[in-house]
Amino acid sequence: MNRDIAPTIGRSRAFLTVFLKEVKENLRDRRTLISAFLTGPLLGPMILVMLLNITLNRELDKAEKPLPVPVIGAEYAPNLIAALKVDGIVPTPPIANPELAVRKQDADIVLRISPDFGRAWRKGEPVQVQLIFDSSQRDANTAVMRVSQLVETYARQQGAMRLVARGLSPSTAWPVVAAKRDQATAQARAALMFSILPYFFVLTVFMGGMYLAIDLTAGERERQSLEPLFANPVPRWKILAGKLVAICVFATASLLISLAAFAVVGRFIPTEKLGMELDLGLGFGSRVLLLMLPLIVLLAALQSLVAAFAKSYREAQTYVSLLMFVPVIPSILLSTMPIKSQAWMYAVPLLGQHIGIMQLLRGDGVDAQQLVLCLLGSLAAAALGVLVTVRLYQSERLAISG
Known part of the structure; x- marks a missing residue:
């Protein structure tokens, strides 16, 4: 990119001159525009909605459509097979090695009925039905759960009928009944599925300004253009301020595009079929933007600081790309170590934003204290990052290339 730097920048308008210059020139840079306005903000929503739609539709098909299940020993329990057929299970011919079949994903689940099923049934003894599956195959979970529930339902019904035949109440077999009272709202259940959203938003900001x-x-x-820029009789912190604000503008625009994209694609995710509710509209987006504002400044300062240590564009790409792993830390921490959020966590940059956005997804909202802690903690970190970068900009070595 060719850069024409004016020989002198007025002291009173130095910040504005640098800001407008950087914004104008980078609006002509295709690489910056693609990263800030296409790749970062739009790729995430597109990938998420595509993957979720594919996954949800497959799971719903397995839960609703007829499910083929290989059955070994179907002739030993005709009544059980008939009951399964009524509920959409389609028995298929037995296979020679069911254990190997489920490991190779040739079958999600195999039903094996013991040869002594009939004899034990007539004697009123417990009978065994084996459900052969591989729990490490996530794609088979829906099929396994469906067959398991149907077999257990059939067992309870037959057990109740046995008690009635003996003149006993079916409730005799269940002296204690656990009444489940799930307090999760439809929106809270959806938050579990979309727990990756906070990372998407941070990554979008990162890519927007990178x-x-x-x-x-x-x-x-x-390009050796820093030295003539620094030669102007202008405090270097003003030059840095102009550059940082330009980075923040691009990062904020990237985040706004991402929020708008998620609000649109969220309407195409069939969460209602799963009894969930997802609200990614204007209210959600405005609160996320408020939470992310100080983080935008912090990431801009960190990216500028790290890139300043590089002597070439390619070297800086390597350094800043490594910095990209930092935003994923809160997501990994909260997914591997589920912990109850404490007040102090909101003051930790990245972690506070992650917890706050998750609360917004759940529909719980962020109260005034949590919001203040989140903003102050990130602003303090951003101020520290800017101060360190200002100190680095005072060094004469920064203007020297090679």
Whole structure:
């Protein structure tokens, strides 16, 4: 990218001059535009809605449509097979090695009925039915659950009939009944499925400002345009401020596009079929934007700081790409170590945003104290990052390439 730098920048308008210059020039940079306005904000929503639609439709098909199940020993329990057929299970011919078949995913589940089923049944003894499956195959979970529930339902019905035949009440077999009272709302259940959204938003902000941050530091250093810029009689913190605000503008625009995209694609996810509710509309988007604002400044400062240590654009890409792993830490932490959120967690950058966005997804909202902690904690970290970057910009070595 060719850069024409004015020989002198007025002190009073230095910040605005640098800001407008960087925004104008990077609006002509195809790589920056694709990263900030296409790849980051739109790729995530498209991938998420595609994967969820494929997964949900497959799971719903397995839960509703006739399910073929290989049955070994079907002739030993004709009544059980008939009951399964009524509920959509289609018995198929037995297979020689059911254990190997489920491991190779040739079958989701295999039903094996013991040869002594009839004899034990007539004596009123417990009978055995084996459900052969591989729990490590996630794609088979719906089929396994469906068959298991049908077999258990049949067992309870037959057990009740045995008690009635002996003049006993069916409730005799169940002296204690656990009454389940699920307090999860439809929106809270949806939050579990969309727990990756906070990471998508942080990644969008990161991608939105990444190439701009690299170009405004390592890129200009490689093109040897920083030195004439620093030669102007302007405090360097004003130059840095103009660059940081330009990065923040691109990152914020990227986040806004992402929020709008999720609001649109969220309407095409069939959550209602699963008894869930998803609200990614204007209210959700505005609250997410508020939570993310100080984080945008922090990430812009970190990207500029890391890129400033590189002597070339390619080297800076490597350094900043490694920094991209930092935003995933809260997601990994909360998914592997489910913990109850504490007040102090909201003051931790990234972690506070993750917890806050998850609460918004659940429909619980973020109260004033949590919001203040989240904003103040991230703003303090952002201020520290900016101060460190300002100190680095005071170094004469920054303007030297090679």
